Amino acid sequence: MGKIEWAMWANEQALASGLILLTGGIVGVAGQFRGWQFAAYAVAAGVFVCLLEYPRSKRAKGTSVERTGQYCFTVCVKAFGPLTRNYYVRAFLHAAICVPGGFMLATVLGCVCLGIASLIYLAAAIRGEHWEPILPRKETRKPVAQSIKNPPQNPPPRPPPEMRRKQAGDLEKSAYDNPMSVTDDE
Amino acid sequence: MANCIVNYGFSAFILFVWMAINIFLFVYFYFFYDLGPQFFYTRHLLGSALPWARAPAAVLNFNCMLILLPVCRNLLSLLRGSFVRCSRTMRKQLDKNLTFHKLVAYMIALMTAVHTIAHLFNLERYNNSRQGLDDELSTALSDLADTENTTYLNPVRITNLDPQQIPTYFAFTTIAGLTGVVITLALILIITSSMEVIRRSYFEVFWYTHHLFIIFFAGLVFHGAGRIVRSQQRTNPPHNTTFCKDHPDDWGQIPECPIPQFAGGFPQTWMYVIGPMVIYLCERLVRFIRYMQRVQYKKIVMRPSKVLELQLIKNGFKMEVGQYVFVNCPAISQLEWHPFTMTSAPEEDFFSVHIRSAGDWTDKLIEIMKKVPEGAEGPKLGVDGPFGTASEDVFDYEVSMLIGAGIGVTPFASILKSIWYKFKDSDPKLRTRKIYFYWLCRETHAFEWFADLLQVLEKEMEERGMGDFLTYKLYLTGWDQSHATHVMVHFDKDTDVVTGLKQKTHYGRPIWDKEFEQVRKENPTSIVGTFLCGPEALGKVLEKKCAKYSDVDPRKTRFYFNKENF
Numbered sequence: 001m002g003k004i005e006w007a008m009w010a011n012e013q014a015l016a017s018g019l020i021l022l023t024g025g026i027v028g029v030a031g032q033f034r035g036w037q038f039a040a041y042a043v044a045a046g047v048f049v050c051l052l053e054y055p056r057s058k059r060a061k062g063t064s065v066e067r068t069g070q071y072c073f074t075v076c077v078k079a080f081g082p083l084t085r086n087y088y089v090r091a092f093l094h095a096a097i098c099v100p101g102g103f104m105l106a107t108v109l110g111c112v113c114l115g116i117a118s119l120i121y122l123a124a125a126i127r128g129e130h131w132e133p134i135l136p137r138k139e140t141r142k143p144v145a146q147s148i149k150n151p152p153q154n155p156p157p158r159p160p161p162e163m164r165r166k167q168a169g170d171l172e173k174s175a176y177d178n179p180m181s182v183t184d185d186e
Numbered sequence: 187m188a189n190c191i192v193n194y195g196f197s198a199f200i201l202f203v204w205m206a207i208n209i210f211l212f213v214y215f216y217f218f219y220d221l222g223p224q225f226f227y228t229r230h231l232l233g234s235a236l237p238w239a240r241a242p243a244a245v246l247n248f249n250c251m252l253i254l255l256p257v258c259r260n261l262l263s264l265l266r267g268s269f270v271r272c273s274r275t276m277r278k279q280l281d282k283n284l285t286f287h288k289l290v291a292y293m294i295a296l297m298t299a300v301h302t303i304a305h306l307f308n309l310e311r312y313n314n315s316r317q318g319l320d321d322e323l324s325t326a327l328s329d330l331a332d333t334e335n336t337t338y339l340n341p342v343r344i345t346n347l348d349p350q351q352i353p354t355y356f357a358f359t360t361i362a363g364l365t366g367v368v369i370t371l372a373l374i375l376i377i378t379s380s381m382e383v384i385r386r387s388y389f390e391v392f393w394y395t396h397h398l399f400i401i402f403f404a405g406l407v408f409h410g411a412g413r414i415v416r417s418q419q420r421t422n423p424p425h426n427t428t429f430c431k432d433h434p435d436d437w438g439q440i441p442e443c444p445i446p447q448f449a450g451g452f453p454q455t456w457m458y459v460i461g462p463m464v465i466y467l468c469e470r471l472v473r474f475i476r477y478m479q480r481v482q483y484k485k486i487v488m489r490p491s492k493v494l495e496l497q498l499i500k501n502g503f504k505m506e507v508g509q510y511v512f513v514n515c516p517a518i519s520q521l522e523w524h525p526f527t528m529t530s531a532p533e534e535d536f537f538s539v540h541i542r543s544a545g546d547w548t549d550k551l552i553e554i555m556k557k558v559p560e561g562a563e564g565p566k567l568g569v570d571g572p573f574g575t576a577s578e579d580v581f582d583y584e585v586s587m588l589i590g591a592g593i594g595v596t597p598f599a600s601i602l603k604s605i606w607y608k609f610k611d612s613d614p615k616l617r618t619r620k621i622y623f624y625w626l627c628r629e630t631h632a633f634e635w636f637a638d639l640l641q642v643l644e645k646e647m648e649e650r651g652m653g654d655f656l657t658y659k660l661y662l663t664g665w666d667q668s669h670a671t672h673v674m675v676h677f678d679k680d681t682d683v684v685t686g687l688k689q690k691t692h693y694g695r696p697i698w699d700k701e702f703e704q705v706r707k708e709n710p711t712s713i714v715g716t717f718l719c720g721p722e723a724l725g726k727v728l729e730k731k732c733a734k735y736s737d738v739d740p741r742k743t744r745f746y747f748n749k750e751n752f
Contacts, residue, residue: 004388012378020374027303033310035350056383065383105353106306109367113374 007057007087007129010120014094015053017117021101021110022046028106035104042107045097049114052077052084058132066134078133085132087125094118197282201289204252208245208293216241224417226427227327227339227446231315232308239304240415242297247458249297250406253290254462256283258469263573295377298370305366309353312342317349326434330445339448341414361412369405372398389545393522403463406455413450421447473523477514477568484536486555486564489635492543494552495529497536500569505532507580507604508597511571513539518550523570527596527719531603533611537572540596540635581618583715583746587705589728591626591720598623598719599636605656606643621656622705624696626720628664659701660691698727702735706743716747 021042028039055074058064077084084090095118101111219225219237229236255261262283315324328340342356357363378384379395418425421444430436430443438445484497505528512523524547530538543549558564580586580601588598605621625636640658647653705714716732718725725747732745 004391008387009379009384009391012381012384013375016374016378023299023303024306027306031307031310033306034313059387062387102354104350105309105357108354108357109302109370109374112367112371116371116375 005059005061005129006120006124006127007131008059010087010117010124011053011056013120014049014090014114014117017094017098017110017113018046018049018053020046020113021049021098021107024101024107024110028104031106033104033106038100038104039106041100042104042110045101046110049094049097052090056134057130058134060129060132064134070134071136074133074135077131085130087121087129087131090131091118091121091125094121200286204289207248211244211248212241215244222417223427224419226431227418227448228416230431231320231324231327231340232311235304235307235311236415239301239308242301242304246294246297246301247455249290249294250403250455251458251462253287253294254459254466256287256290258465259283259573260469260472261465291377291380295373298373302366302370306353309342309356312340313349313352313356316340316342316345316352323431323434326437327446330448336445337416337419337448339416339446341412341416360414362409362414365405365409369402369409372402372405376402389524389547390519390522403459406459410451410453410455413453416448416450419447419449421445473512473570476570479569481567481569483564486558488552488556489540491629491634492552493635494541494555495538495635496541496555496564497530497538498567498569499536503537503569503572505530505537505572507532507601509572509600510597511537511539511569511573513541514568514570515547515551515554515565516568517554517565518547522547523568524548527600528572529596529599529603531600531607533604533607540599580715580717583713584617585620585622585705585709585712585714586618587622587624587701587714587716587745589624589626589716589718589720589724591718591724592628594719594721595625595627595636596719598625598717599639602639602643602656606646610646620654620709622701623656623658624661624701625658626661626663626695626724628662659696661696662691662693663695698731702731702745706735710743711741712743714743714745716745718748 023046025039025042025044025046027033028036029043033039051073054067055070055077056064056067082089094114098111098114098118101107101114216237219240220229220234225236312328314320315328318325318328328342330336330338330340331343332338341360342352344352344355347355357367375395376398379392385392418427423441423444425444425446426442427446430446433440433443437443479500482499484499485495487495487497489495508527510525510527512525514523526539526541528537529540530536541548541551543552554565580588588601590596590598602623605618643656647655716728718728729747732747736744736746
């Protein structure tokens with residue numbers, strides 16, 4: 001499967017896992033299930049994973065499509081530097097986060113899904129991928145040429161007016177062809 | 187509003203019927219389990235979580251039955267053929283198959299979520315009852331086990347494990363639990379790999395992961411085999427729940443209250459899905475048979491701008507204009523079939539496809555074809571099809587507007603060639619009196635193979651004095667300063683500098699309002715079919731314009747929008 005950037009799929013999977021973990025956690029806490037403490041952890045972990053995974057990475061090749069309103073998240077995630085840039089760290093982080101979810105049925109699905117996301121991230125890391133923030137492109141204006149700043153003060157030299165006036169006597173010398181048609185009947 | 191009805195009426199009706207069936211199933215089964223007397227004791231243990239789990243299950247049965255059908259393209263092609271005598275609107279519905287497939291998939295995902303959450307509550311409550319934490323009746327009910335004269339109600343039988351782990355243990359050791367977890371996982375993987383970003387960029391991941399549906403359906407069929415949703419059975423003498431619920435200690439000892447018996451419901455999912463599964467199996471079988479049929483090469487041509495033209499011959503292959511085929515090349519990948527619109531006309535003795543470099547598979551194909559020496563046969567190919575699309579309808583409309591963006595012009599290449607042949611043979615089947623053709627393209631290179639065709643048509647039409655049959659406008663959307671300068675310098679030439687055609691190239695995007703106005707003005711009483719092969723965004727714009735410029739009055743101009751989709 002040639003040019004695939006595994007991180008893109010890992011990202012979708014991890015975001016979905018975050019949501020599933022969060023939902024399972026909410027169910028566990030709201031229903032006051034046995035082991036609800038694990039569910040409460042799952043709520044926090046789910047929110048954390050969602051926040052981490054929401055900003056999409058910039059693709060190495062091709063156009064990157066942002067998620068709506070991801071700019072603020074991009075800035076936050078970027079602030080952690082190598083911790084969030086490196087996918088090995090993410091893989092191990094997700095693997096670690098998902099473990100407590102396995103202790104209660106409501107969160108087990110989130111745990112397994114996050115585990116799978118972690119494996120895909122590991123594959124991405126092995127292939128050398130890393131997370132790049134998508135930042136708005138700064139408009140680079142063309143550098144203004146120096147000559148524009150010093151307009152000429154004087155008109156260009158012209159021959160004296162007598163010479164510029166058309167010499168009606170000498171038709172050959174004063175006639176010229178217009179490069180473009182100046183009549184409107186063409 | 188009236189325009190909406192003209193253009194969207196039938197789709198809205200189908201969606202309404204589908205949604206109505208979903209709602210009916212949900213409500214019916216909710217009350218079946220919420221009010222049915224045979225579930226009295228079950229409800230005592232579970233509360234309303236029982237109907238909340240069973241209602242989405244019914245909706246899931248219905249939708250899992252439907253989901254396979256829109257992707258059986260051979261079946262759809264068959265249906266389209268048999269609808270030839272029916273109205274235009276019926277056949278257009280079959281184009282929206284992928285949209286419907288996705289809609290059903292969303293419903294499945296939503297219902298799975300509700301079903302799973304309800305069952306989480308069910309398991310928790312069953313567990314608590316089994317642990318003896320609820321009232322006396324619950325404990326008595328949960329104690330009933332499968333012996334010679336009792337049957338169980340509470341499927342959670344185990345008590346000697348850490349109570350927090352019992353639900354998880356149950357989920358992984360019962361048929362229902364295990365299949366449930368596995369198929370939900372399969373569903374999640376299918377969904378994440380089907381997201382637009384992944385699908386458009388890495389088709390292989392999407393396609394291979396989607397085959398997890400096999401696991402999904404296998405698990406689904408066995409999901410109910412454990413029969414753990416229990417209802418009360420009739421006993422002799424009958425067990426009167428209203429009286430006996432208050433005397434659980436006396437069960438089996440007084441005549442009014444024999445020990446209540448329970449049994450699980452007969453699994454029904456297989457009845458819903460077996461039909462579509464068989465149909466889909468036939469579909470894949472047909473594709474396999476087609477793959478085995480021999481495809482010969484007539485010509486391989488490398489076009490500029492990384493476009494490959496393949497002219498192929500296959501025994502018994504009959505096509506219509508604008509149809510597409512699926513091509514498979516075992517040398518690149520055994521499992522992948524990719525769709526391409528045919529660019530040849532039915533009147534020719536071969537069929538051709540123009541393939542553009544747009545990903546792994548197409549790149550490899552172009553590489554392989556480049557290395558094939560002149561006149562030799564290329565690698566073995568499998569071809570499945572042809573499959574019908576909206577373009578088949580183009581000759582039924584008196585007036586047609588054809589819009590192709592970039593490589594999306596390919597179905598129209600087929601149509602224009604067919605027109606040329608029909609003209610030469612003076613075919614009376616041609617109902618079309620006028621065609622407006624719009625080609626939008628970013629760069630000039632891609633024009634070349636198509637420009638030749640247009641030049642020939644231009645000449646042909648002038649010779650026969652049919653200059654106004656075909657009006658075409660070419661739009662170069664990727665122009666820059668150098669283009670503009672070039673055009674300015676050569677503005678007074680008779681033919682266009684870019685294409686060599688008499689019709690001048692326009693720059694930038696078309697102003698659709700003007701175009702639609704012009705078409706409406708020139709054809710005040712006709713039905714105009716609008717056909718697009720191009721990006722979604724353009725499709726939305728055109729759909730709106732069609733709705734805007736259509737008149738509800740059937741005697742005036744009406745625009746029908748048809749979109750090609752892959």
